[in-house]
Amino acid sequence: MILTIDFQSDFPIYKQIKHQIIEGIAKGELKPGDPLPSVRMLAQDLGVNMHTINKAYQLLKQEGFIQIHRQRGVVIQSEGFPTLTEEYLKNLEEHLRPLIGESICRGMKEDAFINLCQTIFKQMEKGGK
The missing domain is CATH 1.10.10.10 (Winged helix-like DNA-binding domain superfamily/Winged helix DNA-binding domain)
Incomplete structure (x- = not known):
């Protein structure tokens, strides 16, 4: 890497x-x-x-x-990675809010935002391929 x-x-x-x-x-x-x-x-x-x-x-x-x-x-880390917690979800929401807000202000539609998120998520799950 x-x-x-x-x-x-x-x-x-x-x-x-x-x-x-x-x-x-x-x-x-x-x-x-x-x-x-x-x-x-x-x-x-x-x-x-x-x-x-x-x-x-x-x-x-x-x-x-x-x-x-x-x-x-x-x-x-060889003993497992951090798990999904309430604290993490709260932090995730705090980081997503301004990104979503700016996307809306720039005219991006919800479907386009969700599609972009899904594309990036799938790329990472598949090892970036």
């Missing part, structure tokens, strides 16, 4: 990294137990500060997507 960073984006780099790793897991590109690069190595590869990588990794660890071991390094 190759991470690509948009340095011109207003979206924070650590979140770009976090989201791309989660997407890689969802697509099956990253499997439970797979190693990830060390903080130092990934920072060097991407040309970003080590603190940026560390922040992304710490969030992924807190949310249950990765494990950080002293000897084995950073690996994709």
